[in-house]
Amino acid sequence: MTTDLQQPAPDSTPSAADADKLDKGTLIIAGVVVLGAIMSILDITVVSVALETFQREFDATAAQVAWTxxxxxxxxxxxxxxxxxxxxRFGTKRLYLLAVLLFTAGSVLCATAGGLEQLVLYRVLQGLGGGMLMPLGMTILTHAAGPDRVGRVMAVLGIPMLLGPIFGPILGGWLIDSASWHWIFLINxxxxxxxxxxxxxxxxQDDVEPSESFDWLGMLLLSPGLAAxxxxxxxxxxxxxxxxxxxxLPALIGLLLIVAFVPxxxxxxxxxxxxELRLLKNRDMTVALLAMSLFAIAFFxxxxxxxxxxxxxxxEDALGAGLLLAPQGLGAMLTMPVAGVLAxxxxxxxxxLVGITVITVGMAMFTQVDADTSYAYLLAALFVMGLGMGSTMMPIMSAALATLTAHNIARGSTLLxxxxxxxxSAGxxxxxxxxTNEIKDSEALQLAGSVQAAGGDESKIGAILQRFGLSPDQLQSVLAGAPSELAGAFATVFIVATxxxxxxxxxAAFLPRTKQELPVDQTAMMGH
Incomplete structure (x- = not known):
């Protein structure tokens, strides 16, 4: 699909340098996509800091509010x-407008929810819109820029993907503290x-070709399979x-449905x-999917x-924790544009390869944390990881999409x-x-959790002392060492992450290490 925004004037011959740059029209379209991505990604992390508030507001358990x-x-x-x-079938513009409308309507309804069941229902409506925003955004951007500049546009789309999880808790904590939980939805x-x-x-404008038949059996297998x-x-x-x-049980049922979908x-x-699983015949697509799967499990x-x-x-409170994570975003912002151009x-x-190596170094620094690790060390480790993040996720995506034909870009974005x-989710x-298992294996942490749950009730604390066979003085000694034990549990998990x-x-070693060749139909499209 080509538009006036993408085409040079008929009598103009742009230089190679100009052709490499993202033109004004592409950047304007990128702004639309980034705005939608910001809504979708920020919403996930903003809501995560409101779960305790939902427990109080709706008098519910942690398991119940987790359904939001x-x-x-x-x-x-x-x-x-x-x-x-x-x-x-309908065109990317029409579908993108529908996705934004569903997400925004769901957000407003969430703010009006009078009970937890209503809130969960409206969150599902939000998810129906939010699920379409990212694959549609990737498709729109790839069409707008052309395959020769996929790395650059993926870097643009990567900004909300990487910064959302960092600044979402900051925004959520601030809105809840200064206003009310309703505003984490009304902000949308x-x-x-x-x-x-x-x-x-x-x-x-959409230029929709004659529509393909809809795969009803595929939908009945894959969508419920993924959900289960x-x-x-x-x-x-x-x-x-x-x-x-x-x-x-649900995981097995879901897996069987997904497996049945493959043949x-x-x-x-x-x-x-x-x-379109046949896209996996494309070596670059398959390698990129494997790299992205392992990276998403480990990093996310x-x-x-x-x-x-x-x-x-x-x-720290939620707002303080969010602010402390900011160096990660700053590091990603420095390397992401450069990585997009180089890719x-x-x-x-x-x-x-460089990005993953840098992330590994930053993650390894966290394997040494304890209860008193200096904040300078922690912030430096997060900054190092941010530098690696900006060089990793979006170049992997660009490796997958750059060699797809124009017709398959939407399908490739969906698969990714x-x-x-x-x-x-698995990660x-x-x-x-x-x-959780590291904490369960620590008697000191189990004791600290029991005392916290007792809430100052002396009879309950007495029963806890009797169960653990401790005196009050011994209890204080054990509780004093609990932060170090907890930090040790985190350090162990960071070893697995590293x-x-x-x-x-x-x-990643099998990703293309030279400029990728364009497929025939995309090369022709760029020459128009």
């Missing part, structure tokens, strides 16, 4: 597979209206492992599968640990987003369970 996150994630995962087909109303107007004005699998995986931290029926998607008679899973360390070990010029392979969502569950991030070097 789980419901959003399940809706998001269920709708992502439909995005590639819907983009081809002006942003959503601006995104709708902006997109309606600047996105090129992620529900099971998301339940692992609550139940402490995979042995609980509430975990393994159907590859069948010759299925001309237009819901998700471990990202859960940083704010928890500051809150649980260093007694286009010399191929993403070398950039990603499904895989990233599944891997990130979060993995590290939650490892940390090893997993280091393992990302294996698939």
């Amino acid at each position: 996150m789980t419901g959003y994630t399940l809706a998001l995962a269920s709708v992502i597979p439909l995005t590639g087909w819907a983009a081809d 109303l002006p942003i959503g209206i601006a995104a709708l107007v902006y997109a309606a004005v600047v996105l090129p 699998f992620l529900y099971g995986v998301s339940s692992i931290p609550e139940h402490g492992g995979i042995g609980a029926r509430e975990v393994w 159907w998607a590859l069948a010759r008679r299925n001309k237009h599968p819901l998700v 899973g471990a990202s859960l640990l940083f704010p928890l360390y500051f809150i649980q070990v260093r007694a 286009d010029k010399i191929g993403p392979g070398k950039i990603v 987003n499904i895989q990233q969502q599944v891997a990130a 979060t569950a993995l590290f939650s369970v490892i940390l 090893v997993l991030v280091g393992c990302c070097l294996i698939p």
Whole structure:
């Protein structure tokens, strides 16, 4: 799809340097996509700091309010597979406007929720819109810039993807402290209206070709399969492992549905599968998917640990923990634009290898944390990791998308987003369970947790002392050492994270290390 924004004047011959740059029209379109991505990604992290508030407001348990996150994630995962087909059928502009409208309407409804059940229902509506925003954004940007500049546009899209988890807790903590929990949703109303107007004005009109048939069987297999699998995986931290029926049963059902989808998607008679798994015949796409899967498990899973360390070990509040994570974002902002340009010029392979190595160094620094580690050391480690982040995730995505034909970009974006969502959820569950088990293995931490739960009730504390066989003086001594024990549990989990991030070097070594060749139809498109 080409537009006036992308084409030079007929009698102009832009220089190679000018052709390499992102033109004004592309940057304007990028602004639309970034605005939508900011809404979607910030919302996830902003809501995460409000869970304790929801418990108080709705008199609910932690497991019950967790559904405000789980419901959003399940809706998001269920709708992502439909995005590639819907983009081809209705056009990216129409679908993007619908996604922004659904997300904004869901946000406003969330702010009006009078009970937890209502809030979860409205979060599902939000997720239906939010699930389409990222794959659609990637498709729109790749079409606008052309495959020769995928690295640059992925760097632009990477800004909200990397900074959202860092600044979301800051914004959420500030809104809850200074106003009320309703404003973590209402903040999306002006942003959503601006995104709708902006997109309606600047996105090129859709030029929809005759629609492909819809893969109903694929939808009945994959969407429920993803939702059931992620529900099971998301339940692992609550139940402490995979042995609980509430975990393994939905996960197994989901996995069986996903496995059943694979031969159907590859069948010759299925001309237009819901998700185009035949794209995996493209070596660069397959290697990029493997690298992104391992990276998402390791990095997004471990990202859960940083704010928890500051809150649980260093007694910071949510706002303070969010501010302490800022160096990570600053590091990413420095390297991301440079990495995008270099990925286009010399191929993403070398950039990603350097980025993962830097992240591994930063993560390894966290394996040495204790209860009194200097903040200068912690902030330096986060800054180093940020430098690596900016050189890793988006170049991997650009490696996958740069060699796809124009028709397959929407399908490739869908495949990348499904895989990233599944891997990130699995990583979060993995590290939650490892940390929980480390805490369970520590008698001092078990004792500290029991005393905290007693809430100053002397009879309960007496029963705890009797159960552990301790005197009051011994109790104080054990509690004094609890922060060090807790820091030790975090350090152990960071060792696992460091090893997993280091393992990302294996698939990254197979990413293209030279400028990627454009597919025939995209080369022709660029020559128009």
